[in-house]
Amino acid sequence: MPKPSHRDKLLQIGMQVVHERGFRGASVRDIVQAAGVPQGSFTNHFASKEAFGLEVVELYLANARGLIHATLRNEALAPLQRLRDYIAGGVRGEQDLRNGCLLGNFTAEANDCGEALRLRVVAAFAEIQHALAACLRAAAQSGEIAAATDCDETAAFILASLQGAMLLAKAQRSPAPVQRFEHVLFGSVLRRPDATH
């Protein structure tokens, strides 16, 4: 296996540092020290901290695509099971609870981290929402949810509510808000109107 380049180390380790401390909370010095590379490497590889932030979002999204592939797009599972697995995938361990979602963190942290970064995060959210909507359409086709479900609107609702649940989970250091969201989602929002009580 080739040795990871300083650039790869800065991105991989830097993403963890940003996830833990926030984008502004993670200084270039913190990132360079955590990655164990010379201070000058950062400026050699990234034009600015914002340029680095854009690549961190890209890398985080690449990981999120892995989860989406294994859950929302996993045709071996029934559509609603894919959705359940996707939701569970966001709060698998202590670290997830402490760090929350990096995209949500970027959004909440400040409104002046740069317009390019905001737009990149919005596009990442849109990509996740698109995968949620495709999964809901499969559920509507298979009859697991009502055929008349507005899958795009419902996907947008799920995306936002899941962000909120993960935010509260992070505040409370407990998976309960995510479990509660799942309960409301499957018990009421996605419940077929003809389902028996």
Place this chain on the structure above:
Amino acid sequence: MPKPSHRDKLLQIGMQVVHERGFRGASVRDIVQAAGVPQGSFTNHFASKEAFGLEVVELYLANARGLIHATLRNEALAPLQRLRDYIAGGVRGEQDLRNGCLLGNFTAEANDCGEALRLRVVAAFAEIQHALAACLRAAAQSGEIAAATDCDETAAFILASLQGAMLLAKAQRSPAPVQRFEHVLFGSVLRRPDATH
């Protein structure tokens, strides 16, 4: 009217600066400059930035209590109208869309801003959730929602989902996520099972 003290100025203006730039993004220097007070004032009045952050949360919660009093606890309105007014109150203007909820921002920003600050934010969320639950109980008593509604669980769901909707509204600079949440909440989560379609 007495002249506002440096302490009041630091808190009032500092809260705005923290709301706009995040807690870590707002340096003591930024806060002191925005408040137009001497640099030394900050350390005269606050033992640390975390101590300042705790008072900022307190002040933000005092404002939130004003909104809760005018909406969730406003007995001149039908219970579900109180809830609608409360939700609408969070995204009244351009600034709300840009800044989001300060409590959510504190939570998302980083997980090492100090345990005291995290616990204070969790307590503030609990206070808001309590007011939401009381409003839902009034709605259940008046028959606006099902009598069997678990008001505490539903209040916790609303609190979290509203945080998520405000987070997406902040990302997208649009009130659409909050309106979508309202639509799902009133159209499905709080809908009485015997309601006509």
